[in-house]
Amino acid sequence: MHTHSKISKLILFLVAVLLIIGGYYIYKVKTSDPFDKIDTAEDAIPKGKVGMSLYENYLYNFKFEYPENLYMKESDKGTPSKPQLNIILVEGIKESIDLIEGNYTSPGREGPTSITLNVYQNEKKLNLADWMKQDVNSNISSEKTSVASVNGLPGVSYKWSGLYEGESVIITKGTQVYFFSVTWLTPEDQILKDFDLILNSFSFTK
Numbered sequence: 202m203h204t205h206s207k208i209s210k211l212i213l214f215l216v217a218v219l220l221i222i223g224g225y226y227i228y229k230v231k232t233s234d235p236f237d238k239i240d241t242a243e244d245a246i247p248k249g250k251v252g253m254s255l256y257e258n259y260l261y262n263f264k265f266e267y268p269e270n271l272y273m274k275e276s277d278k279g280t281p282s283k284p285q286l287n288i289i290l291v292e293g294i295k296e297s298i299d300l301i302e303g304n305y306t307s308p309g310r311e312g313p314t315s316i317t318l319n320v321y322q323n324e325k326k327l328n329l330a331d332w333m334k335q336d337v338n339s340n341i342s343s344e345k346t347s348v349a350s351v352n353g354l355p356g357v358s359y360k361w362s363g364l365y366e367g368e369s370v371i372i373t374k375g376t377q378v379y380f381f382s383v384t385w386l387t388p389e390d391q392i393l394k395d396f397d398l399i400l401n402s403f404s405f406t407k
Contacts, residue, residue, distance in 0.1 A: 253398075257406070261286060261320055261377060266402040268395050271316070272298050279322075286320035290399075292392070311364055316396050319380040329357055329373055351379070352404050370400060 256273065257264040267273070272293040279285030291297040297313040299305040323332055349358035349370050356372035365384035372379050381403075383396040 253402075256288075258286070259406075262407040263379075263403065263405050265399050265404070267316075267399050271395060272301075274301050278319075283322050285322070286318075288318040290316040290395075314365055314384045314386060314390065314392050316392065316399060317380075317382045319382075321378040321380060323373055323376050323378045326376060327373075329371060329378075332373065332378055333357075333371070351381070351400055368396075374405065 252269055253266045254269045254271075255264060255266050267290055270293050271290040273288060273290050276287050277284055278287045289301055291301055291313045296305070300310075300312050301315070327335070346357040346359045349356045349372075351370060351372045354372045354374060356370055358368060358370045360366070360368045365386060367382060367384045369380060369382040371381070381396075381400060383392060385392050
């Protein structure tokens with residue numbers, strides 16, 4: 202066999218091998234799972250931050266993040282003509298959950314410390330001072346309030362005492378009033394830090 206013929210066959214053989222390898226590589230790229238490229242669990246989380254959950258309300262167009270160790274209950278305490286959204290967050294332990302869900306069967310005790318958000322209707326678009334004077338849900342004198350803000354919207358805050366120590370922050374937007382509150386036992390309680398996290402992450406989606 203001539204040397205030239207041997208070289209030609211060798212070249213053809215090498216070309217065939219390269220084509221096979223190239224075709225296999227293209228096939229693997231096209232059929233590979235894009236999620237194989239995710240290196241950490243954090244990359245796979247679609248919303249929120251690590252250790253945080255995201256709550257979104259599409260009726261009132263707002264959202265906020267809250268620590269995932271908290272348990273949330275959402276309910277409507279209003280009427281068809283005057284809806285009122287109520288959100289309560291408590292420590293995610295069985296006793297606290299049973300208390301807010303009405304499933305607590307042990308000897309009676311007070312409810313747990315909590316974070317709440319109530320959304321009230323404000324059809325007349327009253328400013329906060331006027332709303333607090335006339336609304337049955339709020340019995341606050343303006344003398345007891347201080348300036349506050351949530352997501353850049355001006356509001357007021359005030360502290361109060363009862364079974365627990367408490368603080369409320371109130372803002373208004375459009376035809377709604379957003380009434381945030383937190384209760385605690387000592388100033389070192391984690392729930393106060395959680396309350397700040399929620400206020401700092403609160404935003405409107407429209």
